[in-house]
């Protein structure tokens with residue numbers, strides 16, 4: 001079977017406190033995008049399941065990959081037959097787009113379906129949460145408001161249908177644990193849900209990503225990129241997650257090209 005694990009963006013991201021388990025409480029809105037990896041899972045005649053990789057080169061061995069970890073989790077609990085997994089990596093990583101988390105959750109969902117394991121969505125989400133804080137969202141994969149460490153999800157009615165979404169990855173890798181290390185938790189005056197209920201034209205002044213302050217300080221090029229997207233006419237622009245991708249929402253078609261940013265940047269453009 002062929003699957004297309006997609007990326008997410010974070011629309012607003014508040015880091016509100018540090019928890020005793022070392023994680024942080026946050027609030028954010030996860031929104032799925034169409035930028036996807038390719039994932040194939042087929043039954044195999046080999047003695048042992050195997051993961052092969054193509055596309056962007058991910059650090060670490062195949063066995064360190066979240067795809068393999070998700071396979072191992074299902075295998076340990078359900079003793080499924082041997083499979084061959086292939087991941088074609090297209091979503092930039094260390095990018096705030098949750099690509100690895102999406103891959104992992106699609107493996108859980110894929111194996112559940114392939115082998116009729118009848119695992120409930122709630123159970124899949126619990127298993128996903130063990131693989132990563134962002135993973136449960138990709139089980140639902142519809143706009144969701146998230147709290148806790150990102151694993152407490154409430155589906156959201158927010159629709160950006162018709163907006164043009166542009167994602168720009170400036171070839172900078174931001175490590176998620178490092179980004180959390182440098183952020184100072186704070187409870188903002190206006191809760192994120194309230195600022196998100198404002199018209200999108202007002203988000204620019206009200207919907208914030210708390211990671212921007214420390215990440216922009218370390219990588220001024222990311223801030224320049226956000227400013228540039230506003231100059232090009234974005235209604236709203238923000239860094240996604242812990243960075244480094246910056247996304248922008250445009251109401252109308254703007255005749256701009258990749259060259260107006262920097263030719264080496266990765267650009268993804270879709271109509272939501």
Ligand SMILES: C[C@@](CO)(OP(=O)(O)O)[C@H](O)COP(=O)(O)OP(=O)(O)OC[C@H]1O[C@@H](n2ccc(N)nc2=O)[C@H](O)[C@@H]1O
Nearest residue numbers: 023024096097098132133134149150176177180241242243
């Ligand atoms: C920041 C966010 C926002 O959506 O996304 P990305 O920028 O990575 O895409 C997520 O919270 C990333 O979730 P995820 O990438 O799954 O993180 P995990 O593997 O669970 O955790 C990696 C490390 O980040 C820190 N971490 C993560 C989540 C959280 N709520 N608090 C934390 O402090 C911890 O140090 C943890 O060891």
Ligand SMILES: Nc1ncnc2c1ncn2[C@@H]1O[C@H](COP(=O)(O)OP(=O)(O)O)[C@@H](O)[C@H]1O
Nearest residue numbers: 065066067093094095096097098099100101103
């Ligand atoms: N399938 C995968 N895709 C991407 N990264 C993976 C994968 N499996 C493990 N990783 C590890 O996770 C790190 C970043 O994962 P990812 O979820 O893409 O982060 P982010 O959401 O911050 O972009 C990579 O640097 C890599 O070490």
